[in-house]
Amino acid sequence: MAIEYNVPDSKRIRVIIDTDAACEADDPFAITHALLSKKLEVKAIFAEHFCVPGSTKRSFDEIQTVLRLMSMDVPVIMGAEGPLAAVDNNDVSEAASFLIKEADRADTKPLFVLCLGAITNIAQAIRKAPEITKKMTVVWIGGHGLDTGKPNHREFNAGNDVDAVNIVMSSGVEFWQIPNNVYGTMHIGIAEIQNRISVCGQIGKHLFDNLVQYNESKSAGWTQGESWALGDSPAIGVAIQPHCGKYVYRKAPMLLEDTSYEFEDNRPLIRVYESIDSRFVIEDFISKLQLEYFQNS
Numbered sequence: 001m002a003i004e005y006n007v008p009d010s011k012r013i014r015v016i017i018d019t020d021a022a023c024e025a026d027d028p029f030a031i032t033h034a035l036l037s038k039k040l041e042v043k044a045i046f047a048e049h050f051c052v053p054g055s056t057k058r059s060f061d062e063i064q065t066v067l068r069l070m071s072m073d074v075p076v077i078m079g080a081e082g083p084l085a086a087v088d089n090n091d092v093s094e095a096a097s098f099l100i101k102e103a104d105r106a107d108t109k110p111l112f113v114l115c116l117g118a119i120t121n122i123a124q125a126i127r128k129a130p131e132i133t134k135k136m137t138v139v140w141i142g143g144h145g146l147d148t149g150k151p152n153h154r155e156f157n158a159g160n161d162v163d164a165v166n167i168v169m170s171s172g173v174e175f176w177q178i179p180n181n182v183y184g185t186m187h188i189g190i191a192e193i194q195n196r197i198s199v200c201g202q203i204g205k206h207l208f209d210n211l212v213q214y215n216e217s218k219s220a221g222w223t224q225g226e227s228w229a230l231g232d233s234p235a236i237g238v239a240i241q242p243h244c245g246k247y248v249y250r251k252a253p254m255l256l257e258d259t260s261y262e263f264e265d266n267r268p269l270i271r272v273y274e275s276i277d278s279r280f281v282i283e284d285f286i287s288k289l290q291l292e293y294f295q296n297s
Contacts, residue, residue, distance in 0.1 A: 003291050007038040014109045015040045015239060016099060018079070019232070020050040020117030020160075021066070022058035024219070025211035027116050028066050029285065030232035032203055034114070035072055036288040039240055041109065043102055044075040046095035048117045049082050051160045056081050069203040079121040083161035089127075096124035103132035111136040112239050116232040117157050118142075123164035126171050133173035139235045140168075144259060145181040146250055146272055155180050155259040162255050169252040175270040176238060182245070183231035186278045190215065190226055196286050201293030230282065237281035238273070245276035 017034055021027040034040050045067075047060035056079055063076045079095035080087055099122065103111055113122055113136055122138060142157030143165070158165055169175055190211065198208035211228060214220055237244045249269045253261035 001291050001294070003036070003038065003288060005038070012039055012041055012109055013239065014102070014107060014111045015042050016044050016046065016102065016111070016113045017042065018046040018048050018095070018113060018115045018117070018119065018121055019063065020048040020055065020059050020157075021062040022055065023050040023117065025207075025214040025228065026230045026232045027059075028062065028207055028210060029230050030114075030116055030236050031063065031066050032070065032207065032289065033233060033236045033281075033285040034239075035066075035070060035074070036285070036292060037236065037240055040236075042074050044077050044095075044098055046077050046079045046098070046121050048079050048095075048115075048119075048121060049160070050117060051083060065206065066203065069201075069206050080124060083118065083120055084123060084163040084167075085161075092124050092128050093121050095121040096128060099125040100129045100132055103129075103135040113138045114235040114239060115140040115142070116235060118160035118164060119157075119168050120161045120164045123161070123167040126167060126173065130171065133171045137174040137176065138168060139176045139178070139238060140165075141178050141183050141232050141235050143177055143179045143255065144261070145179045145274075146253060146261060148181070148260070151258065151260055158255055158259040162257055162259070165255045169255070169270060170268065172268045175252065175268075176247070176273065177270055178234045178238070178245075178273045178276065180231075182273050182276050183234050184229050185276060186230040186233055186281065187227055188230055188282055190228060193228070197289060199294060200289045204289060204293055233281050233285065234273070234276045234278075237276060237284070240284065241280070244280050245273045247271050247273045 049056045077095040080093040197204045251267040252270045
């Protein structure tokens with residue numbers, strides 16, 4: 001069986017995925033979902049760092065693994081080796097250069113940049129060519145909710161490049177934030193992943209095995225043991241259906257080093273999601289995966 005419907009060309013969008021794919025286990029689920037979605041024309045996948053030496057290359061390799069197991073061919077582009085503060089201001093990663101060219105390309109389809117980690121590559125592109133802010137929408141998984149107050153922990157994606165977040169949120173680009181109080185609601189049981197996802201071809205087995213390996217590692221001390229939050233998947237969900245969650249427009253805050261916020265007047269408006277329909281996103285992913293791979297498993 002295969003996906004037998006089409007999406008009209010007028011409803012399709014161009015997509016670039018920026019991902020720290022090897023950081024933990026949820027990015028590969030989101031990448032796979034995007035690649036299976038007919039509405040999304042995935043133009044490239046950027047490897048993003050996660051503040052560990054060599055992490056960009058590790059992300060690059062994991063993206064390549066996902067594509068190989070899906071028998072798909074999409075450009076995979078190396079991003080910056082670390083946060084803006086650790087690289088030369090004149091440096092522009094290969095990923096940032098690709099984004100500038102794609103944003104400038106004549107195409108009537110909207111361009112969405114789906115960011116599943118730090119947003120260093122996007123900040124580099126905007127700093128180099130600020131005119132591209134009028135030509136794309138940036139969707140970011142990261143940061144605390146804007147009404148959190150003093151957070152009890154440093155949010156991971158935001159903390160991996162505070163400067164980059166401030167550049168992008170201050171730029172005036174159409175910016176959709178999915179903060180951790182929302183992306184953290186994407187709960188799924190590991191038993192459900194084994195029962196419904198692992199049986200879907202080589203990619204399904206990889207998603208399950210990769211998650212189990214991480215879940216049993218010392219790095220996963222924050223997890224609950226038998227469940228996971230597919231926290232990067234809402235970026236795919238809102239690209240497919242922007243109203244699969246409730247959102248408001250707020251003035252963009254300034255991000256501080258502890259990933260709390262400082263609020264100022266005369267700031268651009270950003271879209272902040274306050275909820276997400278987690279089962280719509282998860283069921284859409286599993287249904288597409290089963291249609292494409294279950295008969296071949």
